[in-house]
Amino acid sequence: MYRHLKATAAFLLLSGSVAFAQDGVSSVAEIDKAYHNWYNLDMKQDKIPGVSVNRAYNELLVAKQPRKKVVVAVIDSGTDINHIELQGRVWVNKNEIPGNGIDDDNNGYVDDIHGWGFLGNAAGENIQYETYEYVRLLRQLAPKYGKITSPQGLTEAEQKEYNTYLVTRKNFEEELTDRLKTKQNLDAFDEVLAICEQLVTGHLGKDTYTVEDLKGISSTNQDVMRARNWLVQKYSQGFTPASFREYKDYIDKFVNYHLNPEFDPRTEIVADNPEDINDTDYGNGDVIGPRADHGTPVSGIIAGIRGNGVGIDGIAENVEIMALRAVPSGDERDKDIALAIRYAVDNGAHIINMSFGKDFSPQKHFVDEAVKYAESKNVLLVHAAGNDAKNIDNADNFPTKQLQDGTRASTWLEVGATSKNLKKNFVGEFSNYGRESVDLFAPGVDLVLLAPDNKYDKMNGTSFASPVVSGVAALVWSYYPELTAVELKNILLESSTKYPRLKVYYPTEDPKSKKKVKFSTLSASGGVVNAYEALKLAEKVVQQKGVL
Template sequence: MNKNKLFRASLIAAFAITAPFFANAQKANWQNLDLKTDSVFGISTEKAYKELLKGKKSTKVIVAVNDGGVEATHEDLKRIMWVNTKEIAGNGKDDDKNGYADDINGWNFIGGPKGSVDHETLELTRSVRRGQVRFANTTDANVSEKDKKDYEAFKVERSDLETKLGEANANLAGLSGFKSALDAVVKKIGKANPTTEDIANFKPVTNADARIQEVLAEELKKGSFEDFYNEQINEGIKYFKEQIDYNLNLSYDPRSIVGDDQNNDTEKFYGNNDVAGPDAMHGTHVAGIIAADRTNKLGIMGVADNVLIMGVRCTPNGDERDKDVANAVRYAVDNGAKVINMSFGKAYSQNKAVVNEAMKYAASKDVLIVQAAGNENQDIDTENNFPNHKDLDEKTIASWLTVGASGPKDDETLKASFSNYGKTQVDVFAPGVKIHSTVPGSKYKDLDGTSMASPVVAGLAGLIRSYYPKLTAAQVKEIIVKSVTKVNHNVDYTKGEGPDAPKVSVPFSDLSISGGIVNAYNALKLAATYEGKSAAK
């Protein structure tokens, strides 16, 4: 799962400075504001509530958050959590006979009787591990003709893993070096949390001191030293260490915690009922964007005002397994979800077929899938990003939305620098930069990512299905795509990685099928015209 820790490689490698974030977007709730009224490129949710939905009746809709965990007791989520009323909490029995005992708020497919999986390997790591066993005694000289294709693929994957591990080690060393230089400057200043004035008054002794001063002068324009140090330095070191210790570690395998048969992708009944798990940061943030309580005068306001959040845990701090993804989709569908948000993705897939079948099942049951496009700044028309619908039928695709991330300003920076894109694989863009939402401990935090853009759209889908319950999943997707605010200018982004990667300027319309940013106001107006129509073809 992408954890949305988008640490700047340039900062890690060379203490480079980034531009300050657009000031107006610091407003909490900017994703729900209106471009014309509020000067930020939100989706006009508040305008829709004020002008279109006031006094209008709606029905409850269940939106599943298939993710890394949701804190069901959060002050801004507890009222809108789905509760399985057919279960008796805590009796250890499967009262509703759905195969999952005590599934009160949802289910955890990466847990077992003795706990839950936190960190995991990447799918790439697992694939190389399987290849090492299979090709233990194979060389270029003795590989059989029937195994040659798979052996060559294994060598490519092994090389990819070695590259990623090398990069993680280099990034950890670079960021650790930066931290040491930074700590030395802070010690010289004599204050644990220096201010802008302290930095300006500091007299550098070495070139490293001068560079640190330059970086801090820019960073403190955007926030406090404490936030910068914790979120960029400490979290960065933790992130790269976790990559080395867990994600890219061929010796690491936590699956025994679950207790399932790893080789049986048809197995469905395993896991536990802990929908939060050991790290509910990501899923809780996603849930708040969709539906944080709009009536309690606390924290934030979600997009949808009458949906229930079902927590389905299937993504660890690493890559999700296809079996768990498929089972999470089926669980959500079978237990009443009408929209499923999937803010995760990976570059390799062991068994795409099992996920494909689950997606077809969701489409057959009139459930809309909303998926994050990914945070690698890649064209996913050509680069692998799983799950995807490249080999699926039109009916399934008609019930599946893929979402890229946009920023707050209607200019060349509109495409979020990290967001994946694709003229045939990405349907729409939505706000995904500095999104303020719920996190564990009844707290709130800003996060970036297509992981944040996807629940904006899932919330909109839930809103439409709540106020127009007769519309099909395919119709809801069609409405969302047709009603975007079209963007008629170019956007800039870096193509590729590294200091020599070229910057390009392309029409925003080239980045997705719709060529625009989702708009709740437009979508609800269009939905009103669809009432009574037959399903979109």
């Protein structure tokens, strides 16, 4: 699961700088207007390096009508299909009767009205948290290899497993050490916070206080003044109690769930065999689930209602979202992803958006077969490149278009993230890249997006660059249904906006190691998806095919 990055207010916390996420807001007007819908803008007309969606509607599509309803399957954490900005944009399985407990259309799924949840059971219980894949692998391999110190005497297959064990153990130990240190610092901060708040509330004579109350404190009690000064400093650095609690809870989840080898919700809730692709009798029709905070913004970029004056503008209009819940907080299972892809294909999806990923894929063959199946059925797959600031030409990032049989999926697009700053910080500092592995870029920094419960938030991540491409693909395909998935993919690549002389910082997690590189070298196309140019090129391609 890619960790999507909310807009943050950073402040110094004991041992270092810690970012605190803000809660979603009920009105988009509460978020800086400079970031509203910037991904829809045009570089020439608006001086903003968006993907020219508004220009496309205003100049190319005014007198045209879409000719195809495009279904985009969003394989994600869950989607708030009740969000006001998604009304009329959610796929409905018309061959299924809601709530009757019968598989009316005989597709293998009971009451799958808007999609399917692969993280639960028929009783309505759902997985919210999961371990990371390398924790699951470590749990599986440790009993056999935990006491082995040398690969000598092991078979070739065992040596491969042993090497996997060593890597997973290293990853686990490093990550757990880091998270436990952060947890310790947060706990210490929490103790200091409690003491300081007790002192100032006692002085003020009330249980709550404002920053103005703090600044107005004057006392001969040095403990009160030290508490007052400490709190004023933290608030000036961006601290809020709510954001602190949220971050503390975020770190606790790593320790209690993601990095806990003893945590195994799959056995208790789903009760399937994750290594048996034919064991499919699980899941439910709940596509919202316990955490719709990721699938909702993804879906909004693709299909959010345009021009309603409520909040954001999505990219495509003649589109429906098929919601497939397969990504927990933690790492997704290969089997769930494979089955979700197959569900999407079998139930009429034209595009599949996949804003998730992980470093290990023990059942990659499950996913590869599903990808090849989608490819054979003319389905476009769009995948987020990931948020680790890595060159994924040389680093694992699953799922991938590179298949185990040595071929590459021909209908796959891998997407990195850009910002609205067409300068050295144009590429998101977190975004993965790769001249061979990443196909193109799209806006994924400082996007104002949907949040569950009719709220909005500002977020970052390749998770949101991917649906920008899915949205543009859906827009083009809705007007030019004659295109094949391969043709559509090539159109998006060829028509992407190039910035041949632009030099940007390599994405990096280390600010001290920043160096510049040509933007054109960070992906195969060297460009950013562009709806206006894609529609123009689609017109030419279709005319050349002789179908217009």
